Amino acid sequence: MSALVVSLRVVVPALFAxxxxxxxLGYFLTRARGPVRAVVDALVLVPLVLPPxxxxxxxxxxxxxxxxxxxxxxxxxxxxxxxxxxGASVAVAAVALPLMAKASEAAFSRVDRGLEEVxxxxxxxxxxxxxxxxxxxxxxxxxxxxxxxxxxALGEFGATLTxxxxxxxxxxxxxxxxFAMQQGDDARALSLSLALVAISTVAALQFHAWSxxx
Amino acid sequence: MIRWVLPFAMLAxxxxxxxxxxxxxxxxxxxxxxxxxxxxxxxxTGARVTFAFGASGDLASQMKRxxxxxxxxxxxxxxxxxxxxxxxxxxxWNTLALVRRRGGPIVTWTTLDxxxxxxxxxxxxxxxxxxxxxxxxxxxxxxxxDALQPKIVHGTNVRNVLDLVARGExxxxxxYATDVGIREGVESLGDVPASARPxxxxxxxxxxxxxxxxxxxxxxxxxxDAKRTLAAHGFLDxxxx
Numbered sequence: 499m500s501a502l503v504v505s506l507r508v509v510v511p512a513l514f515a516x517x518x519x520x521x522x523l524g525y526f527l528t529r530a531r532g533p534v535r536a537v538v539d540a541l542v543l544v545p546l547v548l549p550p551x552x553x554x555x556x557x558x559x560x561x562x563x564x565x566x567x568x569x570x571x572x573x574x575x576x577x578x579x580x581x582x583x584x585g586a587s588v589a590v591a592a593v594a595l596p597l598m599a600k601a602s603e604a605a606f607s608r609v610d611r612g613l614e615e616v617x618x619x620x621x622x623x624x625x626x627x628x629x630x631x632x633x634x635x636x637x638x639x640x641x642x643x644x645x646x647x648x649x650x651a652l653g654e655f656g657a658t659l660t661x662x663x664x665x666x667x668x669x670x671x672x673x674x675x676x677f678a679m680q681q682g683d684d685a686r687a688l689s690l691s692l693a694l695v696a697i698s699t700v701a702a703l704q705f706h707a708w709s710x711x712x
Numbered sequence: 713m714i715r716w717v718l719p720f721a722m723l724a725x726x727x728x729x730x731x732x733x734x735x736x737x738x739x740x741x742x743x744x745x746x747x748x749x750x751x752x753x754x755x756x757t758g759a760r761v762t763f764a765f766g767a768s769g770d771l772a773s774q775m776k777r778x779x780x781x782x783x784x785x786x787x788x789x790x791x792x793x794x795x796x797x798x799x800x801x802x803x804x805w806n807t808l809a810l811v812r813r814r815g816g817p818i819v820t821w822t823t824l825d826x827x828x829x830x831x832x833x834x835x836x837x838x839x840x841x842x843x844x845x846x847x848x849x850x851x852x853x854x855x856x857x858d859a860l861q862p863k864i865v866h867g868t869n870v871r872n873v874l875d876l877v878a879r880g881e882x883x884x885x886x887x888y889a890t891d892v893g894i895r896e897g898v899e900s901l902g903d904v905p906a907s908a909r910p911x912x913x914x915x916x917x918x919x920x921x922x923x924x925x926x927x928x929x930x931x932x933x934x935x936x937d938a939k940r941t942l943a944a945h946g947f948l949d950x951x952x953x
Contacts (some may be wrong), residue, residue, distance in 0.1 A: 564886045
């Protein structure tokens, strides 16, 4: 099951970026108003509905060795993303981030604004109100959002293959299923598929539990 | 009700009679040649031909699993098709070329193992991509295969290998000599040395269940007319000397 290990190596670092950034975006979307919010909302939504191959291709143009940012990364930090597990993490993060942001927005929007106003009226600063009132109330919803984002990241296929390519470091479980199947290795394709079904089912049940508490 | 059932009944009854479409799977490396041959192939054989291109191994896997390919133009031998298809004839021969992005580092076939650690050599994903299988064979003969392992990255078909080189994601790649001119900005660093040259050839398989027109298609692809077009695209009509 080395493919599941590769998946973990790709997904976990991605989540370290996706969860805080996505939650912050979600919070921003519930509190901001006007055209800035509309633009941010659209920017978050578009990657959610784009084909993963398009996300991967655009990442390649931007972060590939000849891309504007990719060339810079290589010159400054000697980092090459294509064919590396970091590259796969970037692909997975790009696809999971919008989901985290939208689900976090839902979590924050369910927090009773009246309670925040009470806290503010009692002299709590905005930071303290967020820490003591908003965040604890949103937490189950954020946990549900994290579960959703983690599942999307674990199941990512198209952007990973298009951007990071298929090699030892990027051979996540979804890619392995595809290439094992292509090689006629049904035992491997099926066992990995069943493992993914099992993991997803458990996580979906967990998602349900978090959502009910939200 | 008959108004609803009739069209479907007609579809069911007549799909297998008369001039049915012939599905031809073909190695992606012969795509341009097949595109050029398609009109004459249709008029010479009277068949309606639909092509599907991809890595030969992927196409063979699909065929083995029941994909309705009547003819498969493979870039290498596919032993697993023995029970469901006949090796009708050999369409063409080819050879391997080492390529780089124009302006990239210059390497040679015999010094690939002495490249720096961060050097990336793209080859086709084995065993699905014959170009990768041939590349491994050549690199083994040259005694470089083991040392090159950490530097090898894979393309999902030979044109993907070419793309990785064109984009600079790989420093060099091993493709067919006929692929070199396909992408602008890619240039050959030389054909594989004769001493390490694998026998790159294109067998044409015809499914045992294929309609009769499939035999004619195979014969056309291995015939003189096709040979001229293939030669114009750089393919050889005999194994290289």
